[in-house]
Amino acid sequence: MFQRKKYNRRQRTGRKRIIRARKSYNNRKQLPPTAQPLSKLGTNDISYVDRSFTTTYSWTTVKPVAVAAAIPASSNKIPSLRQICSVELANNASMLTQAHLQTAPWSVWKRVWHEILQTGNDSIVVYQEFSSVFGKELDFKCHENNTSDTVKDTMIDMYRIPNARKHRIETVFANVYLTDIVTFIASFKYVPYVMLDLSMTKLNNDVLFSVFHIQKLMCIDLSNSNIDDNYLIQLGNAVSQGKLANLTILKVNRCMNVTVSGIKSLFEKTEGSLACIETDISLPITRYIEPNHGYVSNMKWIKLDTDTMPASLILKLPLALKLHTLLRFYGDIIVAKPAGVSITKDLLRELRLSHVFDLLVMGSESSDDVSRMWEERIRARNRIRIIKSYHHTSHNQNEKQSN
Structure with a gap:
């Protein structure tokens, strides 16, 4: 028979047992999650970026x-x-x-x-x-009147409305949720007029629907986005129903999914404050006032000749200055008012005295070089655009032109 071999246990000695410390893995440096472009399920849009997995930053405290x-x-x-x-x-x-x-x-x-x-x-x-x-x-006042030649001060001078103390100009990086921006604007104790430039980011309809909740959205640039005709139809409905009662300027350039039908759907909305649409989509003039200048599709919208002043000047300006200059030169045409009464000066005065929150969202994500934001905004200001400008006329002006 086989017997199990017996092993004698190690005899205890007087020496103390050395206990080795275990390596701690809690302090191991972990890399932050990276944002990978993901295609939206159910679509062939490979340019869609799923923002739900992007890493944001503390944009309000920078x-x-x-x-x-x-x-x-x-x-x-x-x-x-x-x-x-x-x-x-x-x-x-x-x-x-x-x-x-x-x-x-x-x-x-x-x-x-x-x-x-x-x-x-x-x-x-x-x-x-x-x-x-x-x-x-x-x-x-929102900004100091500096005479220095820093990048930030140069940018502010290029964008600020003349004599507007309460015009606040901000720039944020691309990795910020648009819904967070809308929520932050709504958290002010007062309701500021909002100028929103989203032309440097490629956003889709689902994200851009959140701008409908900005109470006093006055100017918005949706160029280079993935919006389509359906979005413009919904935007026009929001304007005519009073949800975007203050929207005056809309820019829609280089939007591949927007067609003539989408732009015409905005022209058909006669109610609301929308007075200027800039787009690279050309519409025919059906009734000329001057060469290259007249009414479009028998509607109350005038296609301006962007090769002549002051339309060529308005075309090159950023949103806030564009609105200010538009009211100066075309206020009596685009603003509905009683016959023989001019309220343009009152509107310009209100714009100078009211709080204006002017925000541009960059195309690049956050970095330690904050001055990049101001340089990027200056470059955005100097971009040359070949577009058409359409201005809405008031009822009185339209009757005057027809007579």
């Missing part, structure tokens, strides 16, 4: 080229306590809330806001906190 505030060195003058406190608060602007701002009047916080603007600590959320509390003050 400081536009921030520089730490400092008390100017002076051997003859001792800085006041108020100045020291203003500088310290400006350097910690991200910690301020509306509850803090409501503890003192605007005369106290005005100097702090000035320091914040000077040093570039005015992130989008900091601007929202201050404008929500002090936005009604006549001397509240």
Whole structure:
């Protein structure tokens, strides 16, 4: 018979057992998830990008080229306590809330806001906190009147409405959810007029339907997007039904899915404030006023000659300045009003005094180089477009032209 071999256990000794520490894998560096372009199921659109898997960034807290505030060195003058406190608060602007701002009047916080603007600590959320509390003050301004030649200041001078203190100009990278932008705009205590430039991102209908929820959307650029005729029909319905009651300028260039039928569907909506459509789709003139200038398809829309002034100037301007210049030159034509009454000056004055939130979404994703945003916006401003401009006429002007 076979017997199992017996092993003697190791005899205990007086030595202590050495316990080796296990390697910890908790601190292992993990790479962030990367966004891969995915085709939308059920479609052949290979250019569709599924934004539900993209990595966003804290776009509301990014400081536009921030520089730490400092008390100017002076051997003859001792800085006041108020100045020291203003500088310290400006350097910690991200910690301020509306509850803090409501503890003192605007005369106290005005100097702090000035320091914040000077040093570039005015992130989008900091601007929202201050404008929500002090936005009604006549001397509240969204940007400092700088004379420097920095990229940001150059961009602001190129985009800002003349004498408009409350025109806020912002630029964000592409990896931001459009629904988050719409929600953020709705969180203001006041309702700003909105200028939204989405021409550098290639978005589809499902995403762009969210802009219908922007209460005072005044100008929008949907160029280079994947919208189609159905989207324009829904947009026209929203304008005529009052959901987009303030929409005045629409840009639709290089949209491959948009046809003449989609543009005509907008022309058929006679109600609403939509006054200017810029598109690369050409429509025939059925009744000429001047050479290359006349009514389109027997409707109350005029095709302007973009080779002559002032139409050629309006064509090259960014959204906010385009609206301002459009009201200056064509306000009496596009605005419905009682006969013999001009309200263009009132509209221009309201535009200068009202809060305007001007936002451009870039085509590239976020990076550490924030100055790229301002450079990209300057390049967008200098782009040359070969497009047609159609302006809507008021009832009185149309009757005058027919007589």
